[in-house]
Amino acid sequence: MGFVYKTEEFNKVLEALESKYRIFAPVLKVGEGRFRDTDVIRYDYISRIEDAELEERSDFSFKEILMPLSETMFYFTEDEIKEADYDARPVIVLMRSCDIHAVKRLDQMYTGNGPANDWFYERLRDRVKFALIGCGKACPNSFCVDMGSNKTDEYAFSIDMIDGKVYCDVKDKEMLAAFEGAGGAKDNVEPRFVTEAEFRVERPEEVTVELFKDPMWDEYTKRCVNCGRCNFVCPTCTCFTIQDIFYTDNGRVGERRRVNASCMVDGYTDVAGGLVMRKTNGERMRFKVLHKVYDFRKRFGYDMCVGCGRCDTVCPEYISFANCINKLNARVKEVSANV
């Protein structure tokens, strides 16, 4: 069912939805970028649609709602282990098509890899519904079309802000009342999707063992500074590290928490005793890139990367992940031609 609203009318929709849901959306955080007077777009709760950044892609993805950067798992007192509380109120997350595809990858890792599910993920996941932000244009560095994540119909409702009007396609029956009561005009609405991209990416079908040791990765040993930004902004990276702490003012009480981890950052493979599996940044780049466009597919049947392009945009060393995939593909062809 489609609706067209003026901004004020759509805020009434949000108001109605807020009786049950909180709205989590990309928000422009002024002055919170890396450099003086630069901004960052990251997710936060909103009440009015004007507070959401609907034009530009967020720098950090929605995934913080499902796997917080830092999440307390347990509190420990002297003789008790207590699961940390969480906010169980339902949430609607506004996100683009690529990110909705990314949710499938998060679900795969946390609830579809191995016999046990991730309890902490599941309890956060259960309260979340997704709303689609339509895409009027391809985002910088994105290649969603080539990754097949440019379109989706898995959303509760869609939002396209065009010339000050909000176009919505509502699929979730439970939410319909909130949309009907806000005074917008009924119309046929189709969310906008990107169908063409300037930058094309071609993935390799098969990557043989020789490519793992290929000199093509050496370039990244020199260029990459292993800061891990590519992982932290990625909507499909799921790695975490568990930390235990005791509170300094009272050593008897403490907590166990997990924090987002990056396979590019030092320490990721360190084991007690001093062994490090991937020392060079080139090896780490290979590990990451092949996971995104090969290893994950080998295990689960589809590629992990959704082509949002955030990692390219955020890299302080101007390393293009997308271009690396193309280089890999060319190298795979070259190597197989020489066999």
Next chain:
Amino acid sequence: MCNCGKNEYTPVPSKLQDIIKHTAQEWTFRFTYVGDVKPGQFFQISIPKVGECPISVSGIGPDYVDLTLRAVGKVTDYLFENFKAGDSLFLRGPYGNGFDVHEFEGGELIIVVGGTAVSPVRGVVQYLCETECAKDVHMIAGFKDPGEIMFKADLKDWAEKIDLTLTVDGAPEGYAGKVGLVTKYIPDIPIRDISKCKAIVVGPPPMIRFSMIELVKRGLSEDNVWISDSRRMSCGIGKCGHCRINDKYVCIDGPVFKFSEHKTLID
């Protein structure tokens, strides 16, 4: 509230039944545990406020599991310094695939292990010792020096039932036992039919690499070799990502791998 079922991260209380000290740095902790466990599987020892560490099962009893560890990190150091028999600790597990002991029954088997790596194969050896084919088990166990030899009582017991070669990398003058790397003794193992012979090789990566060279020289098929691997882990249940190699997760697809498969996994 969510209907998420069991929280696999929740540490389960377990009473420490005993501590067996092999060397200054290598002790076996006997934890109370009742349930299905296979040799080669591992548990996360969980110490609230300190951390967790994955340790492979070195022994399985009716109401306990043995976890043998070296004091090399924050959690293990803490364990060594703060606990005694009768204390209560926490575990979660068992995790991983482990060894299928029946796989090795009724045929010739070579076992090459180094140092603490005896742990994951100890259960396999114990099982095979009680079968008719015990005499076809040829085990080479290597330690750094005589002072580092672990599971001495077991080794003595096994020596009577299987073909055991105990060796140390180096020893002071006058040492009566065998000296030399494990690879030195591989060529001498008496095998009737190498094409059907199986092998378990567990130890530090260089030991595995050089042992494999010797075994392959003898004509052993890489498809008939099992190894046990270890990686950094946080979760133990295929979520945290640390232990991934290519498309495999050591914690759920391993830690036991066929060598032919494992050699295609590149860190």
Next chain:
Amino acid sequence: MNKTSLDTNLKKLKKNAFRVSKVRGETASRVRCPGGEIDVDSLQRVVDIARKYGKGMVNITNRQGFEIPGIDLADVEEVNKALQLIIENRGVNQEDYNGGYPASGTRNVVACPGKQLCPFANYDTKKFAQEIDKAIFPNDHHVKIAFTGCSNDCAHTRLNDFGIIGMSEPQYNKDRCVGCEQCVKYCKKRSVGALKVVNGKIERDANKCVGCALCVNYCPTRAWTRSKEEYFRVVLLGRTGKKNPRMAEDFMRWADHDTVKKVICNVYAYLDEYLDKAAVESKEHIGYIVDRTGFEEFLKYIMKDVTPNPKCEIQGRIYWGGKRYDQGNELRQSMFRFSEREE
């Protein structure tokens, strides 16, 4: 060539921002570029003047201006007319239209590239420099002021009477911190080591922190962000020179914009009062005057009507170092001639 009678008032010439050349009959025009910034039209005009009145060469000065040498003294008036476009485009205060620069005592206000370009800058150095230039120029007192974006001090503010060093107060959001420790590493390697890890999160030693905000630059998760407020470290009375070259010393930290501006502007009343009337060319480094009046008197003047922002910390007494060549010129240790050294 006898284009000019050479009857020239050099005092007036110098005040008009022309330098006296060693070549008799020639002078050099000094082009003021507050904040070290110049637009292309002005730059073209510098080129045009150098081509028409000079020798086709331009000096780039240490204080971020241009100096056009080889100008005939007879052409000064014409050069001043040609400078009019630059003076207007650069927004430099003037007294007589087409009369060139009205003073040269207070030197060009220097600035590093600042936040418009530099990833490390904590404020707009050029804008602040230009604002100060507007407030203090023209003035004959010999005052050197420089603005730099962060404590790297690329603008060498510590060789100035007033050095203004940008600071941001790092804001920490522990919920966004994953404990990657890159801030700790870079603070230690490239700054002062004010950060440490406690229980997987970061603790900042607020007293040790110099406000460089490297932690903000290197944080991959936006756990560290810059304070909305821009803060400044003010360093005082550094100088080069024959007698006692020395680095400027800390006077304020975490000062705000208004405090900094007022303190700088206040120095002129002090100079009006205490400059040695017999000083050669009416020119003295301020520091030597402070030696005579005492720091308290100087403080009284520069803090007149100043209400520092609450966060601002002020140094009560300042001690300067530097070599005292008037007291001794020896090299400090084991003086020897290289050619005569022992084996």
